[in-house]
Amino acid sequence: MxxxxxxxxxxxxxxxxxxxxxxxxxxxxxxxxxxxxxxxxxxxxxxxxxxxxxxxxxxxxxxxxxxxxxxxxxxxxxxxxxxxxxxxxxxxxxxxxxxxLPLDVHPEFGNNVQLANRLGIEITGGLEAGNPNSVGLVGQFENPISPDELSNRLRSVLNRDALHIEGGPDEISKVAWCTGSADSYIYKALAANVDAFITGEISEPVVHTAREEGIHFYSAGHHATERYGVKSLGEHLAVHFGLEHYFVDIDNPV
Ligand SMILES: [Zn+2]
The missing domain is CATH 3.40.1390.30 (NIF3 (NGG1p interacting factor 3)-like)
Incomplete structure (x- = not known):
């Protein structure tokens, strides 16, 4: 070793x-x-x-x-x-x-890029206008998918059920997301004119915002959405330096 x-x-x-x-x-x-x-x-x-x-x-x-x-x-x-x-x-x-934050936004090992890769989202830009280190991102699916299909993808990628608040259109093509705790970014997602917003956590007022402003909101787990950055970074270090690496997932329902 x-x-x-x-x-x-x-x-x-x-x-x-x-x-x-x-x-x-x-x-x-x-x-x-x-x-x-x-x-x-x-x-x-x-x-x-x-x-x-x-x-x-x-x-x-x-x-x-x-x-x-x-x-x-x-x-x-x-x-x-x-x-x-x-x-x-x-x-x-x-x-x-x-x-x-450096591990949220990194263009290869960042939590947000890693999540997009797993969900089949093509990244088109940052969610925070004018911030080159925007934590949240905006992107699109190659072919529009139904809100239920997005729930299914989240379940198969993250191994847990996402809480879906229905508010948006029947088909989702443009999407924004921010791993971890970023439910207040729903307003940035609305400004970006996307069909759906995915983040890790949810609070009570956001349910009404999603319904009344017309956007699908997915609360997919703070822990679950942030597993893949550090995991991919560890795998990279193992290959690059020949180190032993173990990713240890301690279950967390939030
Ligand atoms: Zn976090």
């Missing part, structure tokens, strides 16, 4: 994901320092305790996630859940590396 230094791997990730271009809600990159040589990487959506326990079992040198720690506004003390997680990492010499 190959290995490389943590420094070299982080340098590669910085070049690939350009975290400096983003104003984010957390620190991107190395969040907790472990051993200096990396041969086994575990990837996952969120650095929860179950993911860390699995990483210890797999002898991981690095845990690479989309949702790391130290979010703006959270309590700072390392107590309770937060203390247990950090202790697990440090006791086992495991590096924690997290990329949030």
């Amino acid at each position: 190959a290995s490389l230094s943590r420094t070299e791997l982080l340098h590669y990730l910085t070049n690939l994901l350009s975290p400096g271009e983003f104003k984010d809600y957390c620190e991107n990159g190395l969040q907790v320092e472990g051993g200096s040589e990396i041969s086994t990487i575990v990837t996952g959506v969120t650095a929860c305790q179950a993911l860390l326990d699995r990483a210890v079992e797999l002898n991981a040198d690095m845990v690479l996630v989309h949702h790391g720690y130290f979010w703006k506004g959270e309590p700072q003390s390392l107590v309770g859940m937060k203390g247990r997680r950090i202790r697990t990492l440090i006791k086992n010499d495991i590096n924690l590396v997290a990329y949030h």
Whole structure:
């Protein structure tokens, strides 16, 4: 099994994901320092305790996630859940590396591009007008599909049922999407004049917006829509550097 230094791997990730271009809600990159040589990487959506326990079992040198720690506004003390997680990492010499927005928008490994590839959507542009790093995207299906067909595709890709609020036309050709929690982007989707909007979560007012403004809304799961960016990045690192890689999916119904 190959290995490389943590420094070299982080340098590669910085070049690939350009975290400096983003104003984010957390620190991107190395969040907790472990051993200096990396041969086994575990990837996952969120650095929860179950993911860390699995990483210890797999002898991981690095845990690479989309949702790391130290979010703006959270309590700072390392107590309770937060203390247990950090202790697990440090006791086992495991590096924690997290990329949030950079891993939503990357043109190859980003959550949004990865989801589009799996749903058969051709990307036509960004959802946030004028933002070159738009998290949400706009695209189209090669042939228009029915709203039920989109539900079926989401189920077969994500292995869970999406909540569909019917509001739009009988056929969907133009679509916008934003992985994770972005239900308020329904207004950006309406401005983009699409037939349907897909995101991970939903709140009560959005149901009425979809019905009354005439758009299909799909709440397909925050976790489910954000599995594929970090997974594809881990697979890439495994091939590129000859590292051992395990994607660990800790089930989350939201
Ligand atoms: Zn997220």
